[in-house]
Amino acid sequence: MNKVVLITGGSSGIGKSIGEFLIEKGFIVYGTSRSPEKYKDSKFAILKLHVKDVDTIKQTVKTIIDNEGKLDVVINNAGAGITGPVEEIPNEEIKANFETNFFGPINVIKSVLPQMRKQNSGLIINVTSIAGYMGLPYRGIYSASKGALEIVTEAFRMEIKGFNINMTNVAPGDFATNIAAGRYHAPLLENSPYKKPYGDTLNLMNAHVDAGSDPDIMAKAIFKIINTRNPKVHYKVGEFMQKFSIVLKRILPDLIYEKLLMNHYKLK
Template sequence: MSKVVLITGASSGIGKAIAGYLHQHNFVVYGTSRNPDNVKDVPFNMVALDVLDVQSIQKAVSTIVSKEGRLDVLINNAGKGITGPIEDTPTHEMKSNFDTNFFGPIEVMKAVLPQMRIQRAGKIINVTSIAGYMGLPFRGVYSASKGALELITEAMSMEVKSFGVSIVNVAPGDFATNIAAGRYHTPVFEDSAYKEKYAENLALMDAHVDEGMNPEVMAKAVLKIINSNNPNIHYKVGGFMEKFSIILKRILPDKVYEKLLMNHYKL
């Protein structure tokens, strides 16, 4: 029997790549978008789902379960970026980012868990970020939202294990997607104390995305996680230095690691 997969944020980027790849490997895939009618030429099913709207989440899950009779895998991929000096970034934009990157995925997990408990089986994969393992300058809110999702994954993994459900996260590094276009960018204010350094780092961030890895690398990693009978809790997918930076943070003194980051970001 083909496994039924729900993947949020499947209209573009990493989500679309994962959904297409799993479809090729004979999974029954339901991708989501706030406006699925605008998503053309995809081989998998699309349903409407807005992670900020609990009713739309429940409706999407109910529709899939009613049609397929089960739901085996949730891939919590929907999210958005945000950049800016913390001092200059509007607080409501910070809260909006947490609503999408943190509270939204939690609501989707809450919606699928009752069905997975009935089945006594299920797997939830939260897409976080390598940025969630460290506070990055001018990306602090994004780092914090993804880091928070990493910790929620750890907690929920223990809470649901007895029901036959696994919850893991996979943290990508920089991938060649359109994430930069969808970010909220705090403006480079003329009177900002961070004007020059922030402007330089905006260009650096966009260059990292443009030079990023093929999203299919993430899709292959997700397939391996789905097929694992005893998955780990944390996975990292990215370049050598991106993954090595997490190891360095564990072993280096705080000030030494901070100096390395500041040199990298020319601060």
């Protein structure tokens, strides 16, 4: 029987690329969006789901199980970017980002585990970020929310292994998607002490996304993981130097690594 896959945030960007690739490989795919009516031409079904709204999560999971009788793979892809000096980002925006990037995936996982236990099988893939492995200037909140999801996955996967359910992290680097347009940007305040360094860093971040890799690379990586008998705890997908930055953080003294990052972002 064909595997049934749920992809949160499946209407655009990486999620859309993953869904379209899996459809071609014979999977039954359901994506989600807060506004599914906008995606009537999608190659796979798009259901209404907001990761901050537990009721919409439960309804979507129920719809899929009612339709297909099972749910084999869940890809927690929905996420939100956020930039700005930590000092100047409003607390409500920090909390909102964690609601989407951290609590949202946890709510999805909690909603699908009963069905996966019943099946005695399942795979949950949490899409995090290479940024989650390090505190990046003016992306500190994003790094923290994605890093939190990486860490909780390490614990979660050990708790559910006894039910024959696998869980893994996939950390992408920069991909050519519309994520920059959907980020929360703390405003460039005229009298802010961070105005110039934050503005310069923001331009650099946007340039990295614009020059990012093809999202199909992520789709192929996800397909390979789904077909792996015993997935690893962590996967990184991106340009060599983006992945190598994690290795450098592991082997270099903290102050030297910090200096490398500051030089990269042209910070004093």
